Amino acid sequence: MSVQPPDLDRVAGCILGAAIGDALGHPVEFIGSLEAIRKAYGPKGVTGYVLWWRDGPRRFAPYTDDTQMAEVTLRALLAAREAGEGLEPTMERVGRGYAEWAEAPTSSGTVDRGAPATPRRAVVGP
Numbered sequence: 001m002s003v004q005p006p007d008l009d010r011v012a013g014c015i016l017g018a019a020i021g022d023a024l025g026h027p028v029e030f031i032g033s034l035e036a037i038r039k040a041y042g043p044k045g046v047t048g049y050v051l052w053w054r055d056g057p058r059r060f061a062p063y064t065d066d067t068q069m070a071e072v073t074l075r076a077l078l079a080a081r082e083a084g085e086g087l088e089p090t091m092e093r094v095g096r097g098y099a100e101w102a103e104a105p106t107s108s109g110t111v112d113r114g115a116p117a118t119p120r121r122a123v124v125g126p
Contacts, residue, residue, distance in 0.1 A: 015074065019063050025046070027046060068105060069101065073094055
């Protein structure tokens with residue numbers, strides 16, 4: 001089955017949407033209730049990016065380890081597909097990717113462990 005350009009656009013949109021949603025939800029990931037979120041962020045909750053990094057005039061909203069691990073998974077699946085691997089070697093590749101990521105995760109500094117992520121590993125804000 002070949003992947004056509006419109007399909008690639010949909011896939012890219014899905015991945016970007018997940019990263020954006022993760023960046024939006026990042027500040028409330030471990031808040032225990034809707035009531036607590038509303039207390040912290042008002043009756044509508046989080047309605048825009050709350051956490052920012054700056055790189056000159058540009059701002060970046062960090063995403064969490066959830067997006068980082070999804071990236072590891074996607075990269076491993078793409079590499080396995082390109083190599084024509086079956087299920088077992090593909091799963092081993094994914095496992096190696098997680099192990100490598102665990103040794104040096106990119107981090108937001110607030111939810112994840114490690115040093116702050118670089119702007120390339122963040123969702124670009126306005």
